[in-house]
Amino acid sequence: MKTGFDIMIVGIGGQGTILASNVLGEACLVEGRSVRGAETHGMAQRGGSVESQIRINCEFGPLIVPGTADLLIAFDLLEAVRYRHFLKEGGEMIVNNQLVLPTSTFTSGQAPPTENDIIGMLKGLKISIVDATAIATAAGSPLAANIALLGAASHSIPLGLESLLEGVRRCVPKKTIPINEKAFLDGRAAVNP
Helix, strand or coil, X not given: CCCCEEEEEEEEXXXXXXXXXXXXXXXXXXXXXXXXXXXXXXXXXXXXXXXXEXXXXXXXXXXXCCCCEEEEEECCHHHHHHHHHHEEEEEEEEEECCCCCCHHHHHCCCCCCCXXXXXXXXXXXXXXXXXXXXXXXXXXXXXXXXXXXXXXXXXXXXXXXXXXXXXXXXXXCHHHHHHHHHHHHHHHHCCCC
């Protein structure tokens, strides 16, 4: 029987997936929990895919086996499709409604997929779609979309609210703490558990 909790955080380079995973790591340290993580961000500077794997109270290494993640947090609709195979049956997906289309989409001659097309590809999964960018902008900065999305996912993460907020405080620049706290709490309020 699995005792840990596995979280995949996926997005495009520059969206803040690594900062979000650092927040989770800090929240685990606040609670004295075991945490392991791994990141892949090879072509991130060119708009490539970035993934962070966080394993809370796991027994073995930092990598999540496809089909076993309890939670997938996707910063982009296409990334949700790309990484859905990591989600276990009955797992949950929190997705930003942002759609970043690769340049090759426009040069291939094919029409790019729409948001509805992509949502159709995710049919049958337990999914919450959030406009994290709008939430973050309303909180004071669109750059806090990653923290707003983490807030939206917080209901499903087995860590306390105050621990998660302390993780935010420890990881973001001091002058942005109020904006990021508001983005987190507003993101949390956007999803009903």
